[in-house]
Amino acid sequence: MICVALSETDFSKCLELTNKFELSEIRIDLTGFNKKQVEKIFSSGKKLIATCRPGKIDEKERIDILKTAIKAGATYVDIEFETEYNFRQEIITAALKKKCSVIVSYHNFESTPSREQLKIIVNQAFDSGADVAKIACMVNKPEDNASLLSVYEPGKRIVSIGMGELGKISRIAAPFLGAEFTFASATDEFVTAPGQISYHKLRTVIELLKNS
Numbered sequence: 096m097i098c099v100a101l102s103e104t105d106f107s108k109c110l111e112l113t114n115k116f117e118l119s120e121i122r123i124d125l126t127g128f129n130k131k132q133v134e135k136i137f138s139s140g141k142k143l144i145a146t147c148r149p150g151k152i153d154e155k156e157r158i159d160i161l162k163t164a165i166k167a168g169a170t171y172v173d174i175e176f177e178t179e180y181n182f183r184q185e186i187i188t189a190a191l192k193k194k195c196s197v198i199v200s201y202h203n204f205e206s207t208p209s210r211e212q213l214k215i216i217v218n219q220a221f222d223s224g225a226d227v228a229k230i231a232c233m234v235n236k237p238e239d240n241a242s243l244l245s246v247y248e249p250g251k252r253i254v255s256i257g258m259g260e261l262g263k264i265s266r267i268a269a270p271f272l273g274a275e276f277t278f279a280s281a282t283d284e285f286v287t288a289p290g291q292i293s294y295h296k297l298r299t300v301i302e303l304l305k306n307s
Contacts, residue, residue: 199225234262
């Protein structure tokens with residue numbers, strides 16, 4: 096499954112885009128949508144991930160907006176690996192009530208830790224309450240891809256992908272190794288992370304490999 100990360104600030108356009116993809120991540124922190132808009136988009140019946148990264152919005156508002164998305168019908172809610180305990184537990188409790196899967200995500204925009212460190216991070220994510228453990232790291236050398244792809248295990252819901260130009264291959268390989276999903280951008284112009292491939296290109300490559 097391919098997830099398209101959306102940061103479109105025009106609400107109508109964003110809602111329209113969700114109809115084009117099997118799974119979309121709504122970057123609420125980048126879209127600037129208010130609670131009513133969040134409620135409307137997440138109650139649309141589409142498979143959606145609610146994500147609201149720290150920085151632009153204060154903690155109380157982030158909790159409130161993520162809980163709104165969960166109650167409206169989000170398929171997944173994404174919280175950061177470093178999330179403070181009370182914040183995490185409040186989101187997990189809300190998600191459990193609505194059968195919304197919790198993604199605990201680790202991001203490293205500078206480098207990729209060793210295989211051993213990555214496996215520790217995955218285990219810690221699950222121990223903290225994750226239904227899905229997500230890792231996204233900057234790939235600086237080809238071996239980093241091997242480390243990221245080594246964390247996949249049968250029966251575990253994991254997303255482990257590389258960022259940057261060298262990390263593109265991991266986004267293609269992930270579905271073949273059992274990833275919960277892999278990430279793409281809506282188009283080449285609108286990316287939310289370095290190294291994202293457009294949905295059309297990624298789907299074409301994956302389908303070609305499946306049928307080869």
